[in-house]
Amino acid sequence: MKKNEFHEEFIKGIWRDNPVFVQVLGMCPMLAVTNSAINAIAMGMATFFVLVGSSFLVSTFRHLIPKQVRISCFIIIIATFVTIADYTLLALVPAVHKELGAFIPLIVANCLILGRQEAFASRYPTKLAVMDAMGMASGFLLALLSLGSVREILGDGALFGMKLFGENFEPWVIMILPPGGFLTLGVILLFFNWFRLKKDEFLEDVAAAERGGN
Amino acid sequence: MKALRFLRRNFEHGVHPAHHKQQTADLPIQRVPFGKHYVMPLGQHIGVPAKAIVAAGERVQRGQLIAKPGGFVSTGLHSPVTGTVREVGDYRGVDGRFAPAIAIEADPFATQQVDASAAVDWQSLTLEEFIEAVQIAGIVGMGGAAFPAHVKLSVPDGIRIRHLLINGAECEPYLTTDHRLMVERPEALLEGAEIVRQKLGAEETVIGVEMNKPDAIEIIRNHIRPGDPVRVVPLKVKYPQGAEKMMIKSVFGKEVPAGLLPRDVEVNVNNVGTIVAIADYFLRGMPLIERVVTVAGPGVSYPANLIVPLGTPVRDVVKFCGGLKPGSREIIMGGPMMGRPIASLDVPILKGCSGVLVFTEEQTARRKEYPCISCGRCLEACPYFLNPSRLARLSKSRMFDEMRAYHVFDCVECGCCTFACPSNIPIVQLIRTAKDDLARRKEPDA
Amino acid sequence: MNSLLVAPAIMVGIGLFFGAILAIAQRFLKVDEDPRIEATNNLLPGTNCGACGQPGCLPFAEKLVAGEVDPGQCTVSTDEAIEQIAEYLEVDAGRAEKLVARLRCNGGHLQAHQIAEYQGFEGCRAADIVSGGGKGCAWGCLGLADCEAACTFDAIHMNANGLPQVDTEKCRACPDCVAACPRDLFELVPLNQKLYVQCNIPLAGEAATRLCKVACDACGKCVADAAPGLITMQGNLPVINYASGGEARPEATFRCATRSIVWLEREQFQEQESRKAGTA
Amino acid sequence: MDNLLWIFISALLVNNFVLTYFLGLCPFLGVSGSLETSARLGLATTFVMLVTAVCAWVLNTYVLIHAPYLRLICFIVVIASTVQFIEMLIKKLSPALFRAMGIFLPLITTNCAILGLAIFATNRGYGFWEGIVYALGAGIGFTLALVLLAGLREESELSNIPKLIKGTAMNLIIAGVLSMAFMGFAGLFSSA
């Protein structure tokens, strides 16, 4: 039972409550840095680190933080983690950091992170909170990666920098430009909607069949 | 500048439908023989329905008062025939709904004469008595709206009427009732106009006639005695020239402010038929029990201009005109632009019904509706300068409340937009739908 | 410069400075408002993300308290938090009985005939203004689905007979369909009131049945068969008065020749619904 | 002067915050449902951006030269507090103004466009006036994008957009098209 619960918290973030595809949160980094798969992963990892770290802290100290200043405290905690992530990336992978540019500090303003603190971490015990954060962050990472891959494959004919289609491929430049970000995410959401619609239809058909059978 | 506009005798926008009047324009008015069944709905006018004062089985004379006005905005009702009241009950009306009506069975042996001695000496009446007489006589606007005439004639204190404008435009295609009245009864028209002008204290009478009726203009001009304050103003042929406010714009160059009435620009507008009816009542003692109806359209075997007793079922009228041609599909009460289609041939002719038009499959073949491409033709057509395209889109999306901001209630449903629409969108219907919804939802607050 | 000291010093300084300013500001600039707004706001995530369409959590809370929005519109909150808000705000609004929309007409295509063909915009109200849309009965359901379009909960679907089928599970008894119907056929009725009159024709006898096979002809048998006082005839239609004390029982419907008074188990047009399910 | 013009045009059109930097997307997608709300939010954002530019400049000049590593945390805390303070002030002083603009202030605080403005302005080493102009351009650009999207969305409410697409997917695609149209401004005044 207990195990299931953890499991559940983790899974829901990846699929059922996917922060990007379902809740439509954290769009700024989502679109800005996904012009290549590598950038997407770097951003995803940074977000993962910040989200899990701050969820852990917030959940641990949730009884000590007064209600009125909780948002300020959350922000301070998040900003600290972001700064840490920023400097770490800068030191370890300067090339990637240069690509991501100002968007690493902007993780602070990602509603996903603050939202999880408020909605989950500040109300639930540490273990659950961390599981939830990991699930959400993984879902976010997954979304970033899928968007980044699509954009890189079409926009550069490559994935993780490796050319896929040979030299003569005509890249779809728009994909790595801003409009491509909007359009790709729009189309992906479309597919998501379509999938959910089909699923609902399927479930309804099943239900109707059962009713008919009875 | 103002003088120039005066010369133009026009209003802005509007449309130019083919007028189709040649079918009946030269046919003299005929009288329909009396039939058997008559149904007189109590609410033939805008406003409160009349109150029946007869009961089933009672014998009534032609011209006898059978219902009293139910309030101020209400008129009297007179029996169109001599006969027996069969029932006071619910009958289907033009709008498809059932409403209280007096059903009368005509006496086949009666002479159906009206007592001419009932004429009233209008000059001896005070203004109040005059207005009450018009109300009892059951006279309403005969152009189609059926607005009680006496209400229009009651001018509040402080407002002065300087011009009596008589509407002889008859801009609706097919219809020729006013045309024929002007040609055949110019004396009655001028007599009636004089009565109303004197009672209102107006300075002059202006008769506005579209230029496609030169014979009518000619005849009326010939009947005007020198020195009479009457003039005939020929108007450009354009729909809806006969709409009250459009005509005022054309004739006087004045725009009646939205929400206000012609009297606010010192004008009183009456239809030719209304004026003739007033003359008939005061000079010949005949209340409003019959009217001239144009029966025309491609589905009618013998088109005609007819005097029809009110309450006559459409069926009898059509039968008199040789019945319906095969393939007849739609029957419209009134003109083709603003008239109402009827659902059943048993619907009676009412006071406001100026025409019975029958259309065949050819005219009514289902028109494919295309999406609105915002071409703007409706805006160019709307004489009220509304944005019909947007109103229709809002109505389709059921965003009725938003339509207020686009002045949906200023729409007079003249049909210009729908006429002009290349996508065949039923714009007027959509606007009426919204008005209907808005009006109904307003009630709980009031 | 000793950065090891500078950083904490600045942080503490900023923290103290703004903490103090805000604390003072809160004291002196406080504006009185509905305490429920504050409380609701505290239950919200406070992310001010704007995903709900409101400009922030506080405005959302204000709208919540004003009853203009649903707690569920906050996409960031957890389900529990939403429930909590709903509980907090609805303490006094506990509605015991579930109401559903019922249609006062049973005259679909099969029972009530058209006297003329309607052509134009597919909508009840639009059709109604064109001489009543050609339906013989001037009071009955036009079957052009204005209610289906108006229903925000997807609870109304037109059935094969051209009548709106209300899904009692989904129906939230909002008055949308009541307002949408140009013939005022919908009413909100408790789900457990099973005796129901399905006709709106104020005519009696043959005049009514000529228009519709299932019209109430005002014969009065149901009045006689029901508990005394439960049903009365008003304007040629039976009116059921539950407050009269008489028990509503199916017997009242047994002698109705036109089936215009019925005993509802759950859905209103059961036979069509089961047929549809069977074929699906 | 040329430089200031270019900074302004660049932030306003060429590098519109929403359409090319994806900043402030949450309100862009969330609040753009109604035109009036959008316009107000846009104006309020522009105002906060101006305040932020001043704050950022003050912080950069007087505080952060001693501790550059505190940039992020200082920005966010100071901006948040300042905005909250202004919000309270407005609420007290002018309820009308508060209703018109103030209710958007908290939403703006955590809007990444604001933080982004501070960070970009710092990265580019903008001085006081450059920062102000940049904020003005970015704010008006944000308002422009928001109002355009709101107009398009309100209009598309009347269209029969397939159910499948309606909602965020549609808004994103509209934003994508807008972003594509804004590409036409590339290079504007850069050669002047």
Added chain:
Amino acid sequence: MKKTDPDLLLFHAPLLRQGMTTPKAMRDVLYALAPATAASMWFFGLSAALILGACIAGAVMAEWLFASQEARGESLRDASGILTGLLLGLTLPPGLPLWMAFLGGFVGIALGKVIWGGLGHNLFNPALLGRAFLLATFPIAMTTWVPAVSDGGFFQVYAGNLALPFMQAPVDGVTAATPLGMMKFEQEVTPLTNLMFGKISGSLGETSGLLLLLGGVYLWLRRDLDWRIPASILLSVLIFSAILSLVDAVRFPSPLFSVFSGGLLLGAIYMATDPVTSPVTPRGAWIFGIGVGVLVMLIRVFGGLPEGVMYAILLMNAATPLIDRYTQPRVFGRGTDSK
């Protein structure tokens, strides 16, 4: 009911209609474009036909693929998809690979029309959307211009046309700059007669100014076109460039050059006037046109691109809902306060 009665029809008045219908209007635009289309084939040979064909095929394919079953035949019959394809094709360079042209038509309809709910609901001009997509996606191919066919005759096909799908076009030997490009980057002015009669390089449909004007006059006579829009676009471009050339006649183009070069005529007469995506109110049409004109000149003269008609129209498309909203006509009998 007595069976002798005919089955009456209820159809809301007015029963009378004027003759014009929407598909007829669409076809009128096709007819109006016929001379310019023929000219494009005259100048660019078979390539022109191939590109136009590919665009139309892409557009129609998207229409067909995404339309619901019942709407399928309809959307094809109203000719709007074909029109979109044709218009798009006329804005493309003659040497463009065919697969790109096809993609442009497809995307134009899919993103520009289908997702909005079909004809009449789109807020952006689908043809221009397709072109904007292509320009952003394949910037090189879309800005590589080839000179008109010289002696090879009609059946000479540009090598670029036949590139395999998703592959780059082979580098064509000869390229030529458009008059606008030459003006912008080399300050070289092309003689006006060449602009009018098409002896220039450029996109398929923009080469012959006179034929485009001819089609415009036809549309105007047929009342299929809101004359205010092209009038205000051309006027504002004329005035704007007149002022500029007064300032510096060498750096800035002359007014007539501005009007006849590039896609301005094509855009002003056939794209900006797309009724669906332009304001419906008369005052709105003026504002729209002036906006397009000013933006075109702004982008051409001060921007980074030689041509800005497409972007100008798309941007004003985006502003159309706002323009429409704030330029509602004054209602009869109401003062100027009407919203």
Added chain:
Amino acid sequence: MNAPTDSGASGSMRLVLTLAIAGLVSGIAIIGIYESTLPTITANKARELREAVFKVLPGVSQMQALVYRDGELVAVDRPDKDEPVVYGGYDEHSAFVGYAMPGAGPGFQDTIALLYGYRPDEKNVVGMEILESRETPGLGDKIYKDAVFVSGFSALSVEPEIVAVKKGTKSRPNEIDAITGATISSKAVVRIINETHADWSAQLPEPGSEPRLEATETAGTEADQ
């Protein structure tokens, strides 16, 4: 939720204290990470800069930062913030070779930042490297991806100023072929170099009297570690 009732002085104090403590802890954490990553980051930056300088100034193996102070160009250890700086490049014998001059300005999309090598003795640009740009992929980005264009800067006279001409029409030493289809971006690069050069030309000393390499400040030693 019971906050409004007990918002006395103690309540406020607690809020302020919580914030202060949070700030304190966070400050310590940040300073920790900053201090621990600083050497690496500094080294990275220095290496990048050095590589760029060496690239734009062929034959250079040592460098130092130079700023213009009190009417002359002097070598500095660390230039002040907002102080314009050039880098002097020296060969292995510590002889002056040329300047590496950073410039920035508006490009097609956004600011372009670049570094170019300049040899005052030849009055030639001898190399150019784009440090930062957001030019259009496939077009504008050729200003650093197109080898032909970049190599065009390996011997380019600045007298009277550099001129970008249509591809294939270069005929004078101060002309460079622009990139087809990316004229604006190419011209932007040229303009940035021209402007930077104009800014500095008065401040650079006569050829031959450049500041000497200050041995203690060789950038080379640090990077070798």
